[in-house]
Amino acid sequence: MTPLVAVLLSIGALLIAALAGYALYLWRRVWRNERQQAALQARRHAEIAADLRILANCLLDEQVPLIEGAIRIKVLLDNYDVGLGQDPRCQVFQDLFDATAQVPTHAAWKALDKAERRRHEAAFSALELQHKAAARRSARWLLDEALAPKAA
Template identity: 30%
Template sequence: MMLWVFAAIGALIILGLSIYAGILFSRLHKQNKEIAAGEAKRLEYIHESIATIALAMQQGQCELSEGCIRLAVLLDNVPNAEQQGFAKRFPAIHSMFEKIKHMPTHDARKTYPKKEIRKMDREREKLEVEMEADIQTDVVAIIAWVKSVRA
């Protein structure tokens, strides 16, 4: 009789733990779906931002140097960016970024003397003129790439 009681208690414990494990697996599955949805939304936002900036550069609504900075940073935030080889696929954009990334932006510009800021602006503008054709080629390629990954 005692053996049956222990067996029944053991079975109830196993049943309870099984139900608890099922609840935990269900929560984990839901959490993983939410994370995946969040990642997909983040990636869509990055792609949309890349397309918008590239289009603005193509239409002359955004300075090429500013666009290159923004695109390089956004491309670095794409999952598996290193494996995708964006620096090699879009060399002019990354080249411009590397040449101007040391230049201060926003509030940091205010800490430099106006003469030095003008010098950096002239350097940046000269680079924009020199690299414009290559950058525009990369912009066309980026727009095509974004269309292909969103399709």
């Protein structure tokens, strides 16, 4: 083996070792980022679960209007666990959400004339009478079973 070949092989080996080290460094960054993303997702999931517990308790204690509470719970359920949001025991939240989807909100609600607002409010009252018991059962189920802390 000539000295030139030996030098080129040494440089090639060093280059391969340097690239392998850099690849390892990059993979460690990827793994660290994946762990951080998983921790962030777990924290977000726990925060949404806590918000759902608060809303379900508020709905049961009648601290929030039934329609508003049901809509908020439905939206949080969709962000928490789509499967849970589609559970038949939570169907009432979807039903109330669908029944009120066309109702204007915020500034658009304020812009409605009184007759139109009263018409919507009458519809809200009818929906509350129709769905109150089911919404309370669903909120209780969420608290007692679906969102209950898991025993280790």
